[in-house]
Amino acid sequence: xxxxxxxxxxxxxxxxxxxxxxxxxxxxxxxxxxxxxxxxxxxxxxxxxxxxxxxxxxxxxxxxxxxxxxxxxxxxxxxxxxxxxxxxxxxxxxxxxxxxxxxxxxxxxxxxxxxxxxxxxxxxxxxxxxxxxxxxxxxxxxxxxxxxxxxxxxxxxxxxxxxxxxxxxxxxxxxxxxxxxxxxxxxxxxxxxxxxxxxxxxxxxxxxxxxxxxxxxxxxxxxxxxxxxxxxxxxxxxxxxxxxxxxxxxxxxxxxxxxxxxxxxxxxxxxxxxxxxxxxxxxxxxxxxxxxxxxxxxxxxxxxxxxxxxxxxxxxxxxxxxxxxxxxxxxxxxxxxxxxxxxxxxxxxxxxxxxxxxxxxxxxxxxxxxxxxxxxxxxxxxxxxxxxxxxxxxxxxxxxxxxxxxxxxxxxxxxxxxxxxxxxxxxxxxxxxxxxxxxxxxxxxxxxxxxxxxxxxxxxxx
Amino acid sequence: xxxxxxxxxxxxxxxxxxxxxxxxxxxxxxxxxxxxxxxxxxxxxxxxxxxxxxxxxxxxxxxxxxxxxxxxxxxxxxxxxxxxxxxxxxxxxxxxxxxxxxxxxxxxxxxxxxxxxxxxxxxxxxxxxxxxxxxxxxxxxxxxxxxxxxxxxxxxxxxxxxxxxxxxxxxxxxxxxxxxxxxxxxxxxxxxxxxxxxxxxxxxxxxxxxxxxxxxxxxxxxxxxxxxxxxxxxxxxxxxxxxxxxxxxxxxxxxxxxxxxxxxxxxxxxxxxxxxxxxxxxxxxxxxxxxxxxxxxxxxxxxxxxxxxxxxxxxxxxxxxxxxxxxxxxxxxxxxxxxxxxxxxxxxxxxxxxxxxxxxxxxxxxxxxxxxxxxxxxxxxxxxxxxxxxxxxxxxxxxxxxxxxxxxxxxxxxxxxxxxxxxxxxxxxxxxxxxxxxxxxxxxxxxxxxxxxxxxxxxxxx
Numbered sequence: 001x002x003x004x005x006x007x008x009x010x011x012x013x014x015x016x017x018x019x020x021x022x023x024x025x026x027x028x029x030x031x032x033x034x035x036x037x038x039x040x041x042x043x044x045x046x047x048x049x050x051x052x053x054x055x056x057x058x059x060x061x062x063x064x065x066x067x068x069x070x071x072x073x074x075x076x077x078x079x080x081x082x083x084x085x086x087x088x089x090x091x092x093x094x095x096x097x098x099x100x101x102x103x104x105x106x107x108x109x110x111x112x113x114x115x116x117x118x119x120x121x122x123x124x125x126x127x128x129x130x131x132x133x134x135x136x137x138x139x140x141x142x143x144x145x146x147x148x149x150x151x152x153x154x155x156x157x158x159x160x161x162x163x164x165x166x167x168x169x170x171x172x173x174x175x176x177x178x179x180x181x182x183x184x185x186x187x188x189x190x191x192x193x194x195x196x197x198x199x200x201x202x203x204x205x206x207x208x209x210x211x212x213x214x215x216x217x218x219x220x221x222x223x224x225x226x227x228x229x230x231x232x233x234x235x236x237x238x239x240x241x242x243x244x245x246x247x248x249x250x251x252x253x254x255x256x257x258x259x260x261x262x263x264x265x266x267x268x269x270x271x272x273x274x275x276x277x278x279x280x281x282x283x284x285x286x287x288x289x290x291x292x293x294x295x296x297x298x299x300x301x302x303x304x305x306x307x308x309x310x311x312x313x314x315x316x317x318x319x320x321x322x323x324x325x326x327x328x329x330x331x332x333x334x335x336x337x338x339x340x341x342x343x344x345x346x347x348x349x350x351x352x353x354x355x356x357x358x359x360x361x362x363x364x365x366x367x368x369x370x371x372x373x374x375x376x377x378x379x380x381x382x383x384x385x386x387x388x389x390x391x392x393x394x395x396x397x398x399x400x401x402x403x404x405x406x407x408x409x410x411x412x413x414x415x416x417x418x419x420x421x422x423x424x425x426x427x428x429x430x431x432x433x434x435x436x437x438x439x440x441x442x443x444x445x446x447x448x449x450x451x452x453x454x455x456x457x458x459x460x461x462x
Numbered sequence: 463x464x465x466x467x468x469x470x471x472x473x474x475x476x477x478x479x480x481x482x483x484x485x486x487x488x489x490x491x492x493x494x495x496x497x498x499x500x501x502x503x504x505x506x507x508x509x510x511x512x513x514x515x516x517x518x519x520x521x522x523x524x525x526x527x528x529x530x531x532x533x534x535x536x537x538x539x540x541x542x543x544x545x546x547x548x549x550x551x552x553x554x555x556x557x558x559x560x561x562x563x564x565x566x567x568x569x570x571x572x573x574x575x576x577x578x579x580x581x582x583x584x585x586x587x588x589x590x591x592x593x594x595x596x597x598x599x600x601x602x603x604x605x606x607x608x609x610x611x612x613x614x615x616x617x618x619x620x621x622x623x624x625x626x627x628x629x630x631x632x633x634x635x636x637x638x639x640x641x642x643x644x645x646x647x648x649x650x651x652x653x654x655x656x657x658x659x660x661x662x663x664x665x666x667x668x669x670x671x672x673x674x675x676x677x678x679x680x681x682x683x684x685x686x687x688x689x690x691x692x693x694x695x696x697x698x699x700x701x702x703x704x705x706x707x708x709x710x711x712x713x714x715x716x717x718x719x720x721x722x723x724x725x726x727x728x729x730x731x732x733x734x735x736x737x738x739x740x741x742x743x744x745x746x747x748x749x750x751x752x753x754x755x756x757x758x759x760x761x762x763x764x765x766x767x768x769x770x771x772x773x774x775x776x777x778x779x780x781x782x783x784x785x786x787x788x789x790x791x792x793x794x795x796x797x798x799x800x801x802x803x804x805x806x807x808x809x810x811x812x813x814x815x816x817x818x819x820x821x822x823x824x825x826x827x828x829x830x831x832x833x834x835x836x837x838x839x840x841x842x843x844x845x846x847x848x849x850x851x852x853x854x855x856x857x858x859x860x861x862x863x864x865x866x867x868x869x870x871x872x873x874x875x876x877x878x879x880x881x882x883x884x885x886x887x888x889x890x891x892x893x894x895x896x897x898x899x900x901x902x903x904x905x906x907x908x909x910x911x912x913x914x915x916x917x918x919x920x921x922x923x924x
Binding site: 269429 | 475570573620636641643652653656659660664708746747749752808810837840842881882883888891895896899902906910
């Protein structure tokens with residue numbers, strides 16, 4: 001608590017500990033653990049960490065912060081990637097991880113209501129025997145509240161949509177501590193302003209999500225995995241585009257570029273052909289999956305796909321996708337001790353091949369060794385630039401490459417982030433992408449959070 | 463222009479006619495034509511009607527209205543159903559119907575950019591040769607701008623989503639006349655607040671949509687239509703629920719209750735069994751459609767479905783769906799000279815059968831003869847209550863029945879409107895449905911439209 005604060009930390013602490021007791025922590029270890037996510041942004045510890053047990057407690061904590069005009073930041077699993085949770089102006093971190101109850105499964109309505117701290121894998125486990133599943137899969141074992149707050153998505157967006165399409169309703173605490181219920185368990189509604197989607201992806205800057213109702217889907221009867229190499233990223237993208245136009249209902253379509261394949265071959269002793277490679281997943285019935293595979297095979301053949309193979313056997317499926325699953329570990333292993341600048345952009349799919357080619361060229365010109373993986377059906381791709389922790393020059397080079405990659409994406413009608421969000425890392429890019437909308441964003445932020453206490457300094461600057 | 467106005471109509475007229483010339487109308491006929499939609503809400507004519515040709519003109523008109531603090535209301539095809547366009551506080555109606563250009567089709571990206579005044583069927587015609595289609599179908603030949611502004615949906619929501627899921631980006635004019643571009647042609651984005659969805663469904667109270675980019679889909683290789691009667695609405699809903707859980711990708715699932723079937727038999731000389739009847743549509747390949755039909759047939763058999771039949775022949779398809787297509791005409795023909803209170807609610811599907819049964823019971827108890835039709839896969843159903851134009855008592859009875867129907871829907875976790883919107887007809891119900899969110903809606907309305915000039919008196923009252 002060395003920084004100058006615009007609020008009285010000790011008075012706030014007294015207010016909070018009165019009802020939180022030992023669930024309010026000032027320990028340095030706990031504060032530091034809550035001062036960063038999985039990104040390279042340096043830790044900024046909150047002054048206090050409050051472990052909340054229910055929505056009413058979150059409301060009381062926010063009310064206390066409102067009285068003291070102290071920043072308040074929600075924390076789930078800490079798996080965000082743009083410094084979303086870093087307490088850059090101090091204040092109170094509300095850890096929601098103990099709010100981890102699945103409250104009710106409504107099987108007939110295909111929805112489930114959970115507390116915000118429930119994690120993705122925990123929910124998956126919970127649903128195992130119901131024949132239902134929640135498909136949004138960002139990779140990390142994030143909390144569902146955090147996934148909603150950051151507008152997460154992942155490998156299955158193509159088929160099932162992102163969080164945006166799969167959160168039906170939320171309970172949230174606003175900047176004055178009031179509790180709102182937004183959305184509806186009905187499958188559609190035209191009743192009033194869509195505040196549900198205003199909060200989804202607002203990264204805790206407009207409210208803190210404490211409960212969610214999520215869409216569920218019947219588990220597919222049959223799942224098949226497939227893999228197919230291509231001569232070029234362009235051919236791969238053409239195949240993917242055609243598959244989408246033909247309405248082949250692919251569940252996943254993941255791209256790894258040559259460098260990513262090379263890295264994972266090296267790391268895991270695999271023998272994949274070093275070529276742009278597409279990893280596919282098919283969901284359906286025995287008949288529909290067979291039909292979909294055949295239709296995809298025809299398209300791949302036409303577009304220079306090499307050695308497309310697919311299987312429904314669990315063992316075979318693991319083998320086929322092994323390169324994809326090991327991609328992150330391979331990259332980490334090749335860069336021991338380095339920190340990774342992980343970033344993502346998303347472009348209209350007609351621009352994807354050129355966008356990746358431009359990025360590769362830029363990396364080559366600047367001596368950057370970074371693989372590209374992507375959710376190719378969405379036009380979304382990721383890269384991680386590895387730098388030595390104290391190498392300022394390398395960090396600058398990496399940041400410059402990210403900047404150019406993002407600016408090229410915006411220039412072709414894309415977005416500075418498909419699924420990681422803005423946090424502190426992409427605020428300037430948000431301004432570049434949405435110059436006309438920024439005023440409106442700031443107006444809404446000021447109207448809903450006039451004292452700027454909700455995760456201040458993230459998304460918008462007011 | 464007999465009502466007292468808080469603004470100077472003549473001064474505003476002078477400002478507008480300076481650049482609109484004869485595209486500014488004060489004729490009574492034109493004003494009255496723009497003072498009502500297709501609902502029973504009485505005409506409230508605007509003072510002036512401006513026919514805009516582009517976004518810049520809309521901006522100039524709104525700026526003039528802002529200077530004069532005069533209401534400004536966007537008008538497309540006038541097909542809304544809750545008094546959305548009625549100029550209850552006078553002001554300027556901006557008719558966007560001449561902004562009817564399809565600006566660009568991006569086939570590879572599966573999207574199209576249109577001006578707000580393009581109508582649904584016009585777009586369908588335009589896309590005919592591209593192999594693509596825009597599937598949102600609310601029935602009426604509405605403008606796409608209007609459909610976005612009211613958050614429309616319709617018979618295909620189950621498979622393709624509502625406007626909410628199918629508008630990628632918009633250009634809009636805000637209350638100060640500024641022009642914003644919201645959303646993105648990339649398939650997903652986590653960049654900043656979701657202002658796109660805030661404007662979709664805001665019914666012109668936060669901004670006027672002037673251009674839209676919409677998602678397109680490949681036209682299905684094969685379309686089949688089917689029909690199946692059931693012993694009870696409950697059995698039908700159970701079959702529908704099971705079909706959804708089994709991920710049968712049905713494109714349409716429409717319910718007509720016994721009375722609706724009876725009416726249409728009588729009107730069109732059909733011989734459908736008078737029973738709750740489900741009308742289905744399957745989209746896919748020859749193989750997948752055959753598979754989907756068989757899977758649905760198995761489910762229907764299990765749940766007392768009677769005489770399920772389906773066909774891919776265009777003629778047969780028309781015959782099978784004829785009762786559904788004639789439903790509205792049948793209802794009108796049975797109620798000559800009467801005006802219809804048309805309303806919709808949407809409930810979690812587990813509550814749908816009971817909700818319809820309760821509504822039927824209520825209607826019977828109050829001597830109301832009104833059929834129920836619905837988008838059963840979404841839990842959304844509609845009814846029209848017919849009353850003699852001057853029969854105040856009958857109108858009261860009908861309004862009472864609507865009120866109870868809506869309140870019962872809200873009580874089981876549903877919404878006061880699945881797809882018609884709030885307009886002036888459902889403002890009180892919005893308050894009942896979203897008590898905790900109303901403050902937030904009003905805060906946003908006041909922040910974005912401090913002088914309350916954007917379609918005032920609709921959705922929220924500030």
